[in-house]
Amino acid sequence: MNNEYELKVIHKPSYYIEMVALLHSIITKQKEPFTLDKDYTELINIFHGLNLKGCELFEFFLHNPIENYNELKTYFENLDELEFLTILFDNTFSAEEVKQLYKDFDSIKMLAKVNVNAMDNDTKSMKYIFQETESFAKKLLVLFQDLDHIVTAQMKHTDMYQEKMKIINSMLQKMMPINVSQEIMGKKFRKQYAYTSFYFVPSYFFKRFPMRTYNDHTQILAYPILDYDYYDEKYLVKAMKILGDRIRLQMVKKLSQRPMFGKELAQELGIGPSTVSHHLDQLNSVKLLHIERDKNTKYFSLNHNEYHQLLDGMKKYISKIDH
Numbered sequence: 001m002n003n004e005y006e007l008k009v010i011h012k013p014s015y016y017i018e019m020v021a022l023l024h025s026i027i028t029k030q031k032e033p034f035t036l037d038k039d040y041t042e043l044i045n046i047f048h049g050l051n052l053k054g055c056e057l058f059e060f061f062l063h064n065p066i067e068n069y070n071e072l073k074t075y076f077e078n079l080d081e082l083e084f085l086t087i088l089f090d091n092t093f094s095a096e097e098v099k100q101l102y103k104d105f106d107s108i109k110m111l112a113k114v115n116v117n118a119m120d121n122d123t124k125s126m127k128y129i130f131q132e133t134e135s136f137a138k139k140l141l142v143l144f145q146d147l148d149h150i151v152t153a154q155m156k157h158t159d160m161y162q163e164k165m166k167i168i169n170s171m172l173q174k175m176m177p178i179n180v181s182q183e184i185m186g187k188k189f190r191k192q193y194a195y196t197s198f199y200f201v202p203s204y205f206f207k208r209f210p211m212r213t214y215n216d217h218t219q220i221l222a223y224p225i226l227d228y229d230y231y232d233e234k235y236l237v238k239a240m241k242i243l244g245d246r247i248r249l250q251m252v253k254k255l256s257q258r259p260m261f262g263k264e265l266a267q268e269l270g271i272g273p274s275t276v277s278h279h280l281d282q283l284n285s286v287k288l289l290h291i292e293r294d295k296n297t298k299y300f301s302l303n304h305n306e307y308h309q310l311l312d313g314m315k316k317y318i319s320k321i322d323h
Helices: 015-027 041-048 055-063 069-078 081-088 095-103 105-111 123-131 133-155 159-174 177-185 233-243 246-255 262-269 273-285 304-319
Strands: 008-011 197-203 211-214 218-224 289-294 297-302
Touching: 008 159, 015 041, 015 055, 015 069, 015 133, 015 197, 015 218, 041 123, 041 133, 055 081, 055 211, 055 218, 069 133, 081 095, 081 123, 081 133, 095 105, 095 123, 105 123, 123 133, 159 177, 159 197, 159 218, 177 197, 177 218, 233 246, 233 273, 233 304, 246 262, 246 273, 246 297, 262 273, 262 297, 273 289
Parallel strands: 008 197, 197 218
Antiparallel strands: 211 218, 289 297
8 A cells, every 4th residue: 555545444433423313213203212301393394304314414424523512513613504504415416506595595496407306305494494504503403412411321332332343343354445335235336436534333323224425535334233123014014015016126126236317217117207206215115225316316226235134024024933
């Protein structure tokens, strides 16, 4: 390895990532044995209107790895409104588009004609964030302060993180970080950069699936430390109904072979774009898809990990002896 290129691999729990993961679990109404001190219904509803249900906040860690609440508070308070919005919506809008919306949010209608990602989020939620940015950021900090004691208490149980970390460490000793990332995510990345920094973050509060974000030099991947069995009878019935459709079954087969975008799928299957969107939404509702953006194009691929876990869940359900 020459002196011009030094690969940095960091593998440890992250206070901020756990904060975001906990917030995401609240927004998506996952069951947890904790209560918050205040009523955050308004703020939670705003996040519920965002595509990633709070995981948009990952982007702040990508720009500035945050170690504790005081660092988070200082960081947020030092960002101006435009910087805050640019980071928060980095996965949806370019910096110029954020400026345009910050100046005139009603331009979202025109922007949607050239940016296919523009309407991924609920317009009402976005409008509030763009027009009440300072108030939104302050309310978010109050919420994080309330989440602080839950996350801090959980992260004292370091032994809970160690078992899964040993598995990932073993993989990192044998494979390149990018290949480990693809193994964890259950997909081959369509687009890769020459990353110089990799963050692998074990998470207690991410229950079902890993989350990944990146820029041209850094990748962050948070993965669950617990095996979360959500393949109960109700979930399996839902998943089987979704897969019990000829078009969706054909989609799964095609997307298992390579990433494809919506119009490409429509042409391959001989159906309209709106029908494709409906079927993709159905498959995504049971986490069978990976979605990767490349500028204004969304590429869809099969989530191989989730697919195999679904099959295993079906096997366990069928073989389980009733008492």
